[in-house]
Structures are given as C-alpha cells and as structure tokens.
Amino acid sequence: MVSRKKIIREILEKYRVIWSLRLAGSLMGWDQETYMPPKGVTERSIAGSNLAVLRHQLILKPDFVELVEKASRKRSLNDVERGIVRVLKRAIDQARKIPPEHIAEFSKTTTLALEYWKKAKAEDNYDIFKPYLAKIVELSRKTAEYLGYKKHPLDALLDLYEEGLTTDDVDSMFSRLEPGLKRVYDKIMAEHPVPEKHPLEQTKYNVESMKKLNRKALDVLGYPWDRARLDVSAHPFTIGIGINDVRITTRYEGFDFKRSLLGTIHEFGHALYELGVDQRFIATPIAGGVSLGVHESQSRFWENQIGRSKPFVTAFYPHMKRYLVFLRNYTPEDVYLYFNTVRPSLIRTEADEVTYNFHIMLRYKLEKMLIEGSLSVDELPEVWNQEMERLLGVRPRNYSEGVLQDIHWSMGSIGYFPTYSIGTLLSAQIMRRIKQDIPNVEEDISRLRFRRIQRWLRENIHRYGSMYPPKELVRKALGTDLDPEVYVSYLEEKYLSR
C-alpha cells in the first residue's frame, strides 16, 4: 500500500502545474483591469479561455483524479491533508460536471460582456449590455444544471462562491436580518434627519494628494510593499497572484475622498487575508482565502470595524489633514460623521453600513428570479427600480445609477452578492470576539497600532487558507455560526446611542 505521505506529495507535485496556470490566469486578470492596452482584449480572451480549458483538462487527468480519490479514502489524513483533498475533490467534481466547451463559451462571453458593460455604463445605454447579460444568465442556468442542486438552481451557483451555501441559508439570513435592520434604519431616519449631501461628499480632492494619503493609510496599517501593490482600476479589487504577491486597486473619482480611502482600506483587508496564509501552503490548492464570504469579513472588518470607527478616524485625522488641506475646516468629529452618514442611496458601493445590506437583498432577489426564469433581462431595469423604491424609497434616474452600476453580472458572477452580506455580518462578530480576546484593543486602534489585531486575524483565520470549509472555519474562529443579530446590535450601539 502506498503511504499517505507519498500520495499527498505526488498530488502536490502534479497540482503545481495547475497552480502555475492559476497564477498566470490571476496575473492576466489583474493586467486586464490595470495596464492592458484596450485593443489587447481579443487576444487576451482567446488565451484566457484556452488556458481555462487546459486547466480543466489537467484537473480531470485520470492519474490525478485517481490519486485524489485514493487520498480521500485514507482515514489517517491530518487537517492540512484533509483540506487539500477536500478542495481538490470539489474542483474535480465541478470540472467533471461542466463540459469544457461550456467553460470556453462562458469565458469568451464574459470577456466580451465586461467590455460591453463598460461601454454601456459609460454611455448609460442598457441595450448595449442586455444581450450579453441575457447570454450570461442563460449560460449560468446551464452551469447550475450541469452542477446539479437539490432545491433551487441558484444553490449550485452560490456554492461556487461560498462552499456549502444554499438559497435556504441566504433566505434565512435575510429574513432574520431584515426586520432588525429596518427597525434600526427607520429609527435613525427618524432621530437623525440627514442632509441630502454631506459637504465633504462634494469636496474635490487633488488626485496626487489622495494617492499619497492612501499610501499613508496602507503604511499605517502595515501593508507589506515588498509583497504587495496598490494600483488604479475602474472597479477596485484584490487579487492574490501568490502568497507573496498580492495586489489591490483603488480608484480616484476626484471628490468624496472617503470612497477612495475606505475603498483602499477595504481592499487592504482582503489583501491581508491572502498575505497571511501559511507560507508552507505555497503552490498548493489551499494557498488562498477559503470563500468570498470569509474574504469579505476581512475587508469589511478593516473598512467598517476599523476604518469607520471613532478611535481610528480620530487618530488618523492628522494624516488626512496633512494631505487634504480642505480638512482644516473640519474636526475629527465632522469626518467621523461624514464617514458614517446614513441615508438612502442608489449606489451599493456608496452605501453606508445600515443601508448596504438592502442593496444586497435586492440583487439576491433579482438574480434568484433571473436564474429561475421568473424575470427577463428586458424587465430587469424596471423591477430593479421598483425594488429600490420599496426598500429604500429612492428610484434611479438612469441605468448607471440602477441596473448597470455593478461589474459582477458582466463578469458572469451570479450568486456572488450574498457573500457581501455574509462578510459584513461576520465582521461585526469578529470585532466582538476580538474585543473579548484582546484587552484594551480600542487603545491599539487609538494609537494606530494594529499588530495585536493582525496577529489575532492571522492566527484564527488567515493562516488556514482554504484548509477548513467556511462554516467550519467561522465556528473555529468565533465559537459560533453566522448571527445577523450581532450586526443589528452593532448598528444600534453605534448609530442610536450617539
């Protein structure tokens, strides 16, 4: 009988080629959003889809599959080995079920769709994007059929982003969240009528100064520049090209500086997760964050729990004032209020901590309907607008403020949005747990010292990479499951006692 160790070693050796293709694919994706000349897109999409097919073939190579199956039958696997086998079995299972032609078609479609979404958004013309969205919905439904599901076709897609997540989970999460959220939101609206716009939202900044401020923020947070980058892209994102090559992007719209700053801090949270994975996991299947929900818990933690907190805003205020001279006319308290203005907004990425989850509920509801076929892409913009009115009482005046605002569907990511809520809710639970585990942690934040917090995150979450499935990791780290009530309490405490 071949030893457990030998099998795992062989698996990892063969996997290294697949990992190499993933690394190349990640770099190609990063480059496409940052530096690729626009006309490079055709060749890029040919290469992207060919390499995706190649990866697919390598994952399904009989000798590889057999090794993974052999390993999965071993009883004595340790946690790392079990993680490796679990992740690979999932990948093999998915690859087996989805035909390569479907993957190639999907990849080619989304590469084009992304370009046409950009064009459609720039010209505020939904019709430019509509046929590509229709195609993506159709292909995604096919994906769900290929993957199989017990109850709802969206279940199959949810699982792609958040292992084990079902529409039942999401429905339950939102049904537990909505009443509390609505209660808090209504109270805030009643207690604190907010101005239509905070003056700082309209204040223009100098882009070069803002770039320096973002770099300063990353310095203060301890971003390791020798292992990481910050660049500019239309839609901010984080990508782990390797454990020691993680890249975030931000954008500079020229006004409303919190969007660029908090966006950068948000991506920093994602990056820190990828950077914190155990170095021994390099080139293995578990060398990266386990799921989008857990990932978002990290970005939201730094953006909301740290970045929008009073101790952070107060302590970081002098740096902000140094780079953005107009802040001389504002106190730290003003900036704190500006960072935490609650009001109904049209754009998800500009939404505050209270209204944000309403935006996700809307998207989840619509993509569920799109996938089950109870809503067409023709009806979509109007239903979007109706839902906005129902949930937040506001109505988009154009497509860019409505259905065209997000990049996700154009990239073929249907079933992705709920992970934003999962992460947002988890981030409050993580902070609650950190406050229990680290004495006087607020003092750390007031002194802009993040070492103890980062060590907690690394020890309890980051270092494991994808070793444990998300629900298990959450239970391990927090001693409890996802709990929407904690988030509602957090909002009540922050917004109703001030």
Next chain:
Amino acid sequence: MVSRKKIIREILEKYRVIWSLRLAGSLMGWDQETYMPPKGVTERSIAGSNLAVLRHQLILKPDFVELVEKASRKRSLNDVERGIVRVLKRAIDQARKIPPEHIAEFSKTTTLALEYWKKAKAEDNYDIFKPYLAKIVELSRKTAEYLGYKKHPLDALLDLYEEGLTTDDVDSMFSRLEPGLKRVYDKIMAEHPVPEKHPLEQTKYNVESMKKLNRKALDVLGYPWDRARLDVSAHPFTIGIGINDVRITTRYEGFDFKRSLLGTIHEFGHALYELGVDQRFIATPIAGGVSLGVHESQSRFWENQIGRSKPFVTAFYPHMKRYLVFLRNYTPEDVYLYFNTVRPSLIRTEADEVTYNFHIMLRYKLEKMLIEGSLSVDELPEVWNQEMERLLGVRPRNYSEGVLQDIHWSMGSIGYFPTYSIGTLLSAQIMRRIKQDIPNVEEDISRLRFRRIQRWLRENIHRYGSMYPPKELVRKALGTDLDPEVYVSYLEEKYLSR
C-alpha cells in the same frame, strides 16, 4: 486523404493552447521586470518553470507532431501554411533534441550565473563569475552537440537566435565590414578629434520631464497607445504579448538624456515590427518577428536612421527644448552632434554608430573561441583587453569596463551578439531602399510624418511575421542580401562629409 486545409486548421487549433501559454509567459516576464513585488519572485519562478515544461510537453505531443509532419509532406502548401509548418518543425526539432534534464540544468546554472555576474560586476571581481561562465560555456557546447551542426558548434547556437545563421555567414560579414569600418573610423578620428565627454552627457534631467518627452517622441512617431505601452525597467526591452498588445520599457538614469530618448525610439522600432504583423496571424506560430537580426534592423532603423538623423533632430528639437529647458543653451546642430559623437569607448551600450560593430566583432570572436575550446575562461579577460586595444586603441582599466559589462553570457546567451550587427547593417540597407522607393522621404522626416515610411516597413517586412525565414525575408524586402558595404557608405556619407 485529409485535405491540406483541414490539417492546417487542426494544427492551428491545437497550437492555440501553446500560444496561450506563450502569451501568459510573456506577460509574466514583462510583469517581473516592471511591477512585480520583489518577494513575488519565488512563486513566479516556480510557475514560470512549470509552464515552460508544460509547453515543451505540448509541443512534443505525438498527435501534434504527427499533424505537423503530415502537413510538411504536402506539396501544395501556400506561403502562410509553409511558414506555419516551418516554424513548428523547428520548435519540435529543438524540443526533441534537447533533453529536459539539460534544460533544467542550464536554467539552474544561468539563474545562479546571473546573480554571481551581478555580484562580480558590482565588486569588479571576475573570479566570482568565472566558474559560472565556465559552466555555461560547457553546457552551451553540450547544447550545440544535442542540436547538431555541420561545421562549427557555434553554428547550432547562432541558429537559435537567427534561423539559418552560421559562423561562415558571420565571418564573411565581419571580414567584409572590418576594413571599411576601420578606414572610416580612422578618418573620423583624424578629421574630427572629439572631446573626452560632450557636456550634454553630464547634464542632469528631471525624470518627470524626460518621461513626458519620451511620450511626446512616441506620439510623434505614431505609437498606437490603444495597442501598446511604455513602462520603466532596469534593462529596456520590448515584448509582444499579442499583435495588439506590445509593450516597451525604458530607463531614467537622470543624465545624458539621449540614452533614454534614443533607447525609447529603439524599442519603438522593435514594437512597430510586432504591431505590424498581419492581424490574420493572431494566435498562430508566425505571429511575431522572425529573428533577432531582423528585429534589430527595425529598432536600429528608428534609433539610428531616423532618431540620429539631421532632419529628425532638427524637426524634433522644439519638442526636446519644451521638456528639457537646459536645451535652450544648445542649437539643433549641437544636439545633432551630441547624438552622433564618435569616439572609442569601452562600453558597448554607449558606443556610437561607427564603433558599435567593433564591440560585436570582439564578442563574437571570443565566444567562438570559447565554444570551440581554443580560449579558456582564465585567458578571457586578457584577450578581451588585447582585442579592445587592437580594434579601438583603448584598454579597460577594470573588469566592469571589460569582460563583465554585458549581461548576455550570464544569461546563457552565447551566439546572440552577432544579431546586433546584422540588424545595424540591415537598417542602413532598409533606409537606402526606402529612399529609392519613396520620393522625397527626407521631407517626411523633416515634417515628422512617418506614415509612408511605416507603410513601407509594414508592407515589406512587418506584416509577414515569421512567415519567411530571415534570409528570404531580407531578399524579398530589399532585393538583395545583407551587404556590409552599404553600412560603410552610410557612415562615410554621414560622418565624412559634414
């Protein structure tokens, strides 16, 4: 019998995966030299070598090899098909002959050699590099044995960079070039004694202004920014990621601005070649420049025949003065002289049009002796210095000015240097031919209008990609073979009638 068209179509379909891996590899190489965080290098090199092995395996896959062989037996191939088959047969042949273990050993040796070459150069200590150079010579000789050759082992290596090139070709080229070059050089030295340093060589520039000037130069030359990029790297290079995604780099040393400007124009020439390949060749084996010599003819054409010409310097002078204010103290004529100062120099990359080829002759002579075993790495530095004295009358005072100056041998590139001379000589022949074909072409240059010149280059050279082997392409484009006398006449006319 399977039709010719069907076989070619099948070949191209299979090749697309190899092409995709090449695209990924090119992007990874570009990124490593421009934006990769330094600590990303370990994971990058694991991925790079894994993907290189994968490509090697795909090229040698029996069904692919069989298809190519089948196609090569067809009599009725058109020029494009013949080109595709020729390039693939070469790739298969090389991949077959060199054992993977040899490639791995070579790659490991050069990775180390590069590091020790850097150290040796920094410390001016040849002994640090010597054992690695000895190993590289030994392994290169082995490569030659694996590949096979008729007359001289260096023939096998020359062919890697310039298809069909032999030591007989290079010996003949240099023996025809040397007397004329020596005559011109001696005359110039007698007629125009030059100062040790031109004052502009020491003049410092503002890097931001220089960046703007380089962009302006590329604007003027018609660089298609929607299909191409300019970035910064330690060693300037051009890389064709696709026909519609070509990237050049330059560097900013902060002084002697012609190095950055002419370097940028040089890389522009390389880029224009890649950008001009027939769009129908996308994702095929012939979608790129055919050889290093022909490539260098394009970079040298723009750097020397255009960039160092009087009409260009005169016409571009106002732009230079706008960005580099110190040029107010210099006339266009001053700048022209600064761009064309001839003097014996020790460093190849700083050499002028007249002395440049002496540097190549020296390197070629020595690498030929090293490979045939008539010169040892122990004797190398002294023989280098003797040759410098013989050819240019100057003697390096240390290793860094002598045998340690170039990166090439440390990277295992033996047989590469002659392509620099081939390109330099061809560039003068191309200009002569363009002057015959395009009436009043000098007026175009004086007006900074390059459309007719670019069309000529595209029609006669670029569009063919690697369709024809280099010698055939040259004959087709120029109606003649490589002719060193043309270069000598060019120098005589430029430097002796002024």
